[in-house]
Amino acid sequence: MTHTAATSHRSSTARLALALLAMAAAWPSWGQRIRDLPPSALGISMPALSAQAAAGQKAFDANCASCHGRFGTGSDKGPPLMHDIYNPGHHADEAFLRAARNGVQQHHWRFGDMPPQPQVSDEQLVQIVRYVRELQQANGIRFKPHRM
Numbered sequence: 571m572t573h574t575a576a577t578s579h580r581s582s583t584a585r586l587a588l589a590l591l592a593m594a595a596a597w598p599s600w601g602q603r604i605r606d607l608p609p610s611a612l613g614i615s616m617p618a619l620s621a622q623a624a625a626g627q628k629a630f631d632a633n634c635a636s637c638h639g640r641f642g643t644g645s646d647k648g649p650p651l652m653h654d655i656y657n658p659g660h661h662a663d664e665a666f667l668r669a670a671r672n673g674v675q676q677h678h679w680r681f682g683d684m685p686p687q688p689q690v691s692d693e694q695l696v697q698i699v700r701y702v703r704e705l706q707q708a709n710g711i712r713f714k715p716h717r718m
């Protein structure tokens with residue numbers, strides 16, 4: 571009786587360990603998540619993008635998504651831009667240009683500083699802003715006047 575109980579306890583512990591291992595192996599790295607996951611898996615509704623925003627998506631994926639996550643949903647290196655504090659009333663379009671040109675000192679979060687992104691052209695930045703704004707709009711992040 572005791573023997574049986576101990577054995578079944580051991581095997582359920584083993585099963586749990588195996589299940590945890592399988593989960594760890596299946597859990598995609600951030601890099602994979604950036605490439606593979608569809609917007610819905612990240613809780614994002616993808617609108618029909620304008621041509622400018624579609625170009626912005628490519629530039630965003632190449633230059634910003636490694637920190638700000640696919641569809642701007644954030645990563646372990648940077649904050650989500652699909653967040654109410656980045657609504658156009660709090661962070662106007664110029665904030666994006668400034669961020670890419672000068673970098674950003676850590677102030678809202680605890681990811682550290684954002685380094686400048688000199689490889690991104692002004693034209694690409696305008697496209698990126700368009701992409702972020704269209705995505706924000708489709709996900710309920712709208713202009714709110716900033717109150718200090």
Ligand code: HEC
Nearest residue numbers: 633634637648665666669676677678679681682683684687
């Ligand atoms: C190496 C990581 C990294 C990359 C690459 C990166 N960012 Fe950031 N970004 C950050 C971090 C971290 C913050 C948050 C700083 C804080 O507020 O604490 C930030 C903040 C911002 C902000 C808010 C600025 C403000 O005024 O508060 C904007 C806008 C932004 N990033 C846009 C971009 C765009 C556009 C790109 C691509 C061209 C980009 N970032 C690439 C890490 C990154």
